[in-house]
Amino acid sequence: MRRAAAFLVLLLCLYWTRAQGESGGVTGNDITKTEVQSEILGVKATSDQTNITPDIWAELKELRDMAIEHSVELRNSKSKMEKLEQENTAIQARLTASESKNAVLVARMNANEIEMVKLKIENEVLKTRMKTSENVMEELKRENTDLQSIVTTFEDKSKVLETRMNASENEVEELKRHIHTDRPKVAFSFGLTNAGRIGPFNTAITLKFSKVFTNFGQAYSPITGLFTAPVRGAYYFSFTTVDTRGNTYSAIHLYHNDKRVLDNYNHSYQHGYNRLSNSLILQLEKGDVVYMVLPEGYSVYDDSNYRSTFNGFLIFPL
Known part of the structure; x- marks a missing residue:
């Protein structure tokens, strides 16, 4: 910004000096102004200097064109800067929204983590209960096996007793037949x-x-x-x-x-x-x-x- 302003001031001074030379001479006041302008430009002027060489004018013109170009670039840079500021504002808004969403997500994640911890605890409890149930089931299976063995033993004994009972009943019937048929009624x-x-x-x-x-x-x-x-x-x-x-x-x-x-x-x-x-x-x-x-x-x-x-x-x- 400062360099562009310096080029612009320099260009105006040179333009003003050229206009004075073309008008037919330089007065004492003009000389004083020329000296001041020369000091501003960093060029030491002598008392016999009345005109500027064409090479200097060409350089000044080139400098003017450069100043104009820099001015245009400066305006384009300002436009870009404004666009960038607008984009930055939009990005900041989006960033704020993202931060809000992120905060919500963090809160939800924390809640999910807490729920996950609770679920892990419940899972451990369920595992313990399941293990206990499995132990009880194994114990019941063993008891069932023992009961089945006892029932089988009882069934075998029952069959033996049934066989013996049938034999006894046959003997009783035989005795009845003997009593009622073979034994005389006396x-x-x-x-x-x-x-x-x-x-x-x-x-x-x-x-x-x-x-x-x-x-x-x-x-x-x-x-x-x-x-x-x-x-x-x-x-x-x-x-x-x-x-x-x-x-x-x-x-x-x-x-x-x-x-x-x-x-x-x-x-x-x-x-x-x-x-x-x-x-x-x-x-x-x-x-x-x-x-x-x-x-x-x-x-x-x-x-x-x-x-x-x-x-x-x-x-x-x-």
């Missing part, structure tokens, strides 16, 4: 007589129970007074007898074949009605006999009230 119950007192006698007699309640299998004979075992087995027998004589002894015996197995005695005082009763289970072979014997010197009584009875039945065959 049971009897008899009353003695309606004639009242029997005895006493000078010898022992076999009592013949003649009043029939039941006689399944016809194993007891009221004619002989003998019970004959139709099969080998366990048998139950019971009896009850009454004697109406007062102040006397009563006695009754139960025999298995020729062996006396029960002896019942009792003494009645003034009122009589001396009662004897007993029962037992005997193992009998097929054809064995059981019967009641009234000893000599003793009596027994029965009437329509069934005071004296003899009973027996097969429990099970052997």
